[in-house]
Amino acid sequence: MTQLMTRLAAVALLAVMAACTTTADTAGSGAAAPGAGNTGPNVTVEENTEAFFIANVGDKVFFDTDSSSLDIASQTTLTFQADWLLRYPDRTVIIEGHADERGTREYNLALGARRAQATFDFLVGLGVDPSRLTTVTYGKERPVSLCSNETCWSQNRRTVSVLAGGFNS
Secondary structure: OHHHHHHHHHHHHHHHHHOOOEEEEOOOOOOOOOOOOOOOOEEEEOOOOHHHHHHHHOOEEEOOOOOOOOOHHHHHHHHHHHHHHHHOOOOEEEEEEEOOOOOOHHHHHHHHHHHHHHHHHHHHHOOOOHHHEEEEEEEOOOOOOOOOOHHHHHHHOEEEEEEEOOOOO
8 A cells, every 4th residue: 555655646746747847056056057058047847858867757776785676666766757657658768787896796797697697587577678778787887985884885775777879958
């Protein structure tokens, strides 16, 4: 019942977002970023762009240590991704599986693959055509945060949905 309510809430939120025009503050202060070629303080971000996908839908989900199970927060993000992908059927995604630095290279490659597969399976379960999704594992080879503590490790235990091919951003 909780999972159904979470999905319904996610769909409702996405519907509200789809009805709105989104703007991105390019410098974080209301001013245009220097050299960006902007004519005003805000830049309109079209919903079918990579920038919108990353900022408003979410391109990452995170995992617990040694796990490929999707928690509620990850399921919510993937529900947003599925809804977005269903609205834009010409978009394809490469799902990158990642792990933290602990463990062997082989173990982390396998764990990254399991995480990417869990993400793939969840999106397919929500109606995304599997031919639009590809998985790849990087294990511990592409960390986003470099330090040997939980703060960094938690950021590296992830999948990233990278929009591929023919994208207008």
